[in-house]
Amino acid sequence: MxxxxxxxxxxxxxxxxxxxxxxxxxxxxxxxxxxxxxxxxxxxxxxxxxxxxxxxxxxxxxxxxxxxxxxxxxxxxxxxxxxxxxxxxxxxxxxxxxxxxxxxxxxRPRYAYRGAMLDLARHFFTVDEIKAHLDLLIQFKINHLHLHLTDDQGWRLEIPGWPRLTEIGGGPGTGCDGAGPGFLTLAEYAEVTAYAAERFVTVIPEIDMPGHVNAALVAYPELTVDGQPIAPRTDAEVGYSSLVAGKEETYAFVEAVLKTVADATPGPYLHIGGDECLSTSPEDYRAFLARVLPLPAKYGKRAIGWHEIAGVELPADTVVQYWRPEAEAPSVVASGRQVIMSPADRVYLDMKYDENTPIGLDWAGLVPVARSYDWDPAHRLAGLPEESVLGVAAPLWSETLRSPADVQYLTFPRLPAVAEVAWTPQSGRDWASFRDRVAAFGPRWEAAGVNYFRSPEIDWPSA
Structure with a gap:
């Protein structure tokens, strides 16, 4: 109590x-x-x-x-x-x-990188909705906001010279179940990054590739294997789409996109995805990344990718983001690169809290608040020294999200747990203490209209 x-x-x-x-x-x-x-x-x-x-x-x-x-x-x-x-x-x-x-x-913080990710591709959120979400995050000293801007179901950032990316990929009927249309103009993206910077938050844009690209292929069929149109998809399946590693058109497209995003982004990072490329052969995956991974540095940025990229030769300053809980990921350790820890069975905010959670997924298991709290990033991957851990980030994928209220429901109270993992020394953390402290936020969230989950793990004050 x-x-x-x-x-x-x-x-x-x-x-x-x-x-x-x-x-x-x-x-x-x-x-x-x-x-x-x-x-x-x-x-x-x-x-x-x-x-x-x-x-x-x-x-x-x-x-x-x-x-x-x-x-x-x-x-x-x-x-x-x-x-x-x-x-x-x-x-x-x-x-x-x-x-x-x-x-x-x-x-002082344990880790320099304390992040949260919001998936705009599968369900779009407006500038004002992103700002409101950010205002809730900074209370807990989150200092990086990762925006997942492209995927099979939608393309959410204007790219001059490639108008159909947003005309089609951000138009009506996009997003999971066709329920999440919209996109950010470059001016709106600049508004988001400036708002974040005023609050000492770095925005990390993600352009996922070579997989998760169906929206781009629908918009520009010349990027497909045979140059023929393909059908849009709004289901939540993964792994079926790929850019073509053997076409020069692919690299002209990729460089145009990455240059635009790098030029529009004041922060030091550019996330290139690299995950779940199930329809890209290992040879094509290596060939593609050999051409693409140097591009962020060419335009003044540091590349981040999901941990699958650790299976290829990486530029020296590349950051690897570890995510799959079943993966031992020896290549992540062997890469010698800095790592952002995002194990799905601990910090994926789109996982259900329990079997009765009305939204969210459960492929990584159920993730109650205690599970998000009770782990040590320095000990997650055997052989990874603590100095190689850049920080911790909590992704929120939007397959089941349809509103800001849904975002809040899956974020709170788990995000404060992850924030404490990232900021507080391991020796200074205690679950019983955290339970007491997070309970005090219940009335505050209610007063602010925040749709938080009243987890039975927490002794919330009486309404």
Whole structure:
């Protein structure tokens, strides 16, 4: 049962170091609470709260030191990003009555990459819906938003010179069951990336290839094996489509797309997919990636791919994203590359919580909240040193999603669990403590209209 009195450590993710002063509190005014939500910057001060750029604590690029005394609050960090994450801690502590428990927090992330993925290809979400989702993620110090922009069922980003990609691939009848049409113009994509950057979140665009390309082949039949039109598909099957490794037209198309996406993306990463290429022969897969994997670097980006790409020779700075739980993935370890950990049986948010979950899938098993919480990224792949783990990311595939409410239902409360895995040192994590802390978000989510899952694992406050 959650204690009735606020504690300094009642934060998600759990801070690295908490030194409480139980006899001390400081109360924020409503105006100051509003100010904290309005992206204050270094040197700002309001209602006894001061934000300072100062690296004296040596807490790194995203760390911060928060001191709450009876006469005011001082938040210090080496960077504006560190200040921003410290403000999220303050906002959590102030929730409800504005009373802050006294003491000192010194905090820094375990991993630099703390991500969430949203699949726009199988069901499209608008700019405003993406922004609203991002606002919920940043509370838990998520700093990377991976957008899955293309797949068999839809193409969701404007590419100048290739108009049918979005005219057809983003038009009516696209998405799973034909229920998710739409696409982002380049101006809208820029709006998303700018909004994210203001909140210290890096957007990672994914153009999946050489598989998961039926929408592109429907739009441009000249990219098919025989140049003949093919039928659109809105089912959820995978592995049946492929770009043709032996056609030069393929590489002209791919380079045009990747250059456009790289030019439009301020962040350092470009995700090229590479998964579930069941209709691409091993020889063609290697040939295709040999031509394509150098392209992100050509246009100033660092390539990321799902872990199947580790079976080929990789450019030195390529990042491998591990996902299939049954795969021992020795090639991932042998590649010597940095790894983003996304094991589906732990962090795929589209998996059902239990057998009664009305939406979601279960091919990786049921994933209750405790299962998303109770694992260590450093020990998931035997032989992978912790320094090779770039971070953790939680994908949300949209085969069964039809609304932002569906996104929220599968995201919360699992996403806070994954966020704590990515931020908090393993020695500082405890399931019983997390259960108590996440329970406090129930009333907050209800007040905000967030459609969260009231997991029976959590002792939620009474309605």
């Amino acid at each position: 959650r204690p009735l009195t606020k504690r300094l450590g009642d934060v998600i993710p759990a801070p690295a170091l908490v030194v409480p002063e139980p006899a001390v509190t400081f109360t924020l005014s409503p105006d100051t609470t509003t100010w904290l939500a309005a992206l204050p910057g270094a040197g700002d001060e309001n209602g006894g709260v001061r934000l300072e750029l100062d690296d004296a604590a040596g807490l790194g690029a995203e760390g911060y030191r928060l001191a709450i005394a009876g006469d005011g609050v001082t938040l210090r960090a080496a960077t504006r990003a560190g200040l921003f994450w410290g403000v999220q801690t303050l906002r959590q502590l102030a929730a409800g009555d504005g009373v802050l428990p006294g003491g000192v927090i010194e905090d």
